[in-house]
Amino acid sequence: MSLIAPLFLAALANPALANVSLRAGVTTYAPNSPFTVAVHVKLQPGWHTYWMNPGDSGMPSRVNWTLPKGWKASELRFPTPEQFSANDFMTYGYHDEAVFLATITPGAEAPATAQIRADVRILVCDESCIPFNGSATINVRKGSEAAENSSNAKFIQEWEQRVPQPLKTPGTIAFAKEALTWTLPAATAPKAKSFFFFGADPGVLNNSKPVERVIEENGFIVLTLNPSDVLYEKPTQLRGILVPRGENGKALGPGYWVSAPVK
Amino acid sequence: MIKRTLLVGGIAIAALAFAQQAAGPRIGAVAPAFTLPDSNGKSHNLKDFSGKYVVLEWTNHQCPFVVKHYKNGDMQATQKWAADKGVVWLTILSSAPGKQGFLDAAGVNSLRKEQGFQSAATLLDPQGTVGRAYAARTTPHMFVIDPKGTVIYMGAIDSNSSANPADIKGARNHVRAALEEAMAGKAVSIPSSQPYGCSVKYPD
Numbered sequence: 382m383s384l385i386a387p388l389f390l391a392a393l394a395n396p397a398l399a400n401v402s403l404r405a406g407v408t409t410y411a412p413n414s415p416f417t418v419a420v421h422v423k424l425q426p427g428w429h430t431y432w433m434n435p436g437d438s439g440m441p442s443r444v445n446w447t448l449p450k451g452w453k454a455s456e457l458r459f460p461t462p463e464q465f466s467a468n469d470f471m472t473y474g475y476h477d478e479a480v481f482l483a484t485i486t487p488g489a490e491a492p493a494t495a496q497i498r499a500d501v502r503i504l505v506c507d508e509s510c511i512p513f514n515g516s517a518t519i520n521v522r523k524g525s526e527a528a529e530n531s532s533n534a535k536f537i538q539e540w541e542q543r544v545p546q547p548l549k550t551p552g553t554i555a556f557a558k559e560a561l562t563w564t565l566p567a568a569t570a571p572k573a574k575s576f577f578f579f580g581a582d583p584g585v586l587n588n589s590k591p592v593e594r595v596i597e598e599n600g601f602i603v604l605t606l607n608p609s610d611v612l613y614e615k616p617t618q619l620r621g622i623l624v625p626r627g628e629n630g631k632a633l634g635p636g637y638w639v640s641a642p643v644k
Numbered sequence: 645m646i647k648r649t650l651l652v653g654g655i656a657i658a659a660l661a662f663a664q665q666a667a668g669p670r671i672g673a674v675a676p677a678f679t680l681p682d683s684n685g686k687s688h689n690l691k692d693f694s695g696k697y698v699v700l701e702w703t704n705h706q707c708p709f710v711v712k713h714y715k716n717g718d719m720q721a722t723q724k725w726a727a728d729k730g731v732v733w734l735t736i737l738s739s740a741p742g743k744q745g746f747l748d749a750a751g752v753n754s755l756r757k758e759q760g761f762q763s764a765a766t767l768l769d770p771q772g773t774v775g776r777a778y779a780a781r782t783t784p785h786m787f788v789i790d791p792k793g794t795v796i797y798m799g800a801i802d803s804n805s806s807a808n809p810a811d812i813k814g815a816r817n818h819v820r821a822a823l824e825e826a827m828a829g830k831a832v833s834i835p836s837s838q839p840y841g842c843s844v845k846y847p848d
Binding site: 435437438439440441443467468470472502504508509510511512583584609610611612613 | 668670671706707708709744779781782798799805806807808834835836837838839840841842843844845846
C-alpha cells in the first residue's frame with residue numbers, strides 16, 4: 382500500500398486544507414423561534430469545492446447536523462455556484478471559500494445552552510483532489526426571546542443574497558425525443574438575453590451546455606434543455622437554478638431556484 | 645489547469661468556450677473501437693473480445709475515489725467475481741505523463757502486484773485517445789459492453805458518491821448489477837449514472 386499511503390498522510394498531516402466554522406444569526410434563542418446558521422468553509426487560496434451537483438467530476442458537498450433533541454435543520458441553502466471548466470468537462474462549485482446556510486428550528490428540548498454541531502464532508506481540489514471531513518460546534522444560549530448577533534446576521538444576510546430565490550411560476554416541463562422542453566409564461570419569467578441552468582440532480586442535464594436554445598413565442602419563453610449523456614429515462618422532476626444573463630453573458634444576480642415535475 | 649468562470653458578479657465565458665460536450669458512447673450503441681497496449685506490451689483490440697462481456701474501468705491510483713475502492717479490496721473483489729463469470733475486465737490508465745496517477749509499464753505492473761488487481765490487464769492510454777473516445781471523465785468511470793459489442797452500462801461504479809470506503813457496503817454496485825441482469829437475459833435496470841470522482845488527468 383506504499384503507493385497510496387502518501388495521499389492519506391498528506392490529508393491527515395494537513396488539517397489546514399480547509400477550515401470549518403459556524404456562525405449563528407442569534408446570540409440567544411427562544412423555543413420554536415427559527416434562526417439561521419451559516420457553515421463557513423475556508424479553503425486554501427486557489428482551491429475549490431463543490432455544489433450539491435458537482436458536475437462532470439467531483440463530489441457533492443454535504444453537511445450533517447447534530448442538534449438538541451427535537452430540533453430540526455432545514456435543507457441546506459447553497460449559494461449559486463461558479464462554473465469550472467477543464468478538458469471539455471464542466472464542474473460546479475466555489476473557490477477559496479464556501480458558505481452553506483440552514484434554518485435551525487428549536488424543538489421541545491430547550492437547554493440553557495444549546496449545542497449545534499455541523500459535520501462537513503467535502504472534496505477540496507486544486508489540480509488534484511483530497512476528501513476533507515471537518516466539523517464545528519457552537520453554543521447558543523436560551524433567552525426569553527431571540528437576540529440577534531449583528532455581525533453574524535450581516536454575514537448571513539450577505540450570503541443569503543447569493544442564494545437563488547424560488548421561481549414562483551415555473552411553467553411546465555415536458556420530456557420528449559430525448560429533450561426537455563421548458564415553457565415559461567413570458568410575463569413572469571426573468572428578463573434576460575440568455576439563460577444558464579445549473580441542474581441540481583446529477584445525470585439529468587448536460588453540465589457543459591444545459592440550455593440548447595431559448596425562443597420566445599406566443600407569450601411564452603421556451604427553453605430546450607440538453608439531457609445528460611447518462612440520462613436513460615424520463616426524469617421525474619427538474620430541479621436547479623435558472624440564471625438570467627444580460628449583455629456579454631453576465632449573470633443578472635444569483636438566479637431562481639426551480640423544482641418542478643416533468644410531464 | 646482549471647479555468648475559472650465567475651458567474652456571480654463576473655463575466656461568464658465558459659458557455660461559449662464549451663458549446664459541445666465531448667461525444668462519447670451511447671447506451672444500446674456499438675462501443676467505440678480501440679486498440680491499446682497493456683503494461684506487458686501486449687496489444688488489445690476490443691474486437692478480440694467479441695462474444696464476451698467486457699468491463700472498462702478508468703483508473704488513477706492516486707485519486708482518493710480509486711483508493712476508496714481499492715484500499716479494502718472492493719474493486720479487486722468485483723474484478724474477481726466478474727473474471728469467474730468469464731468477463732474480460734480491462735483497467736485503463738489515461739493519466740498523462742507528469743500528471744496525477746501516471747505510471748509507466750513497470751510502475752503499473754508493480755501496482756497491480758502490490759494491490760492484487762484481478763482485472764485481465766491494465767491498458768496504457770497516456771495520450772488520452774481512448775479516454776476521450778469514451779468521454780471518460782472521472783476515475784473511476786465504468787463501462788460494460790455485452791458480447792455483441794453493445795454498451796449496456798456506463799457511469800459510476802456504485803450508487804454512493806462519497807469518498808469514504810465504509811459507504812461501499814450499503815451502495816448498489818451498478819457494474820455488478822448490470823452484468824447479473826444482462827447474463828440472466830434481463831434488461832439492465834440502471835444502464836447509466838453520473839460518474840463521480842477525480843477528473844481524468846488528460847494531457848493539457
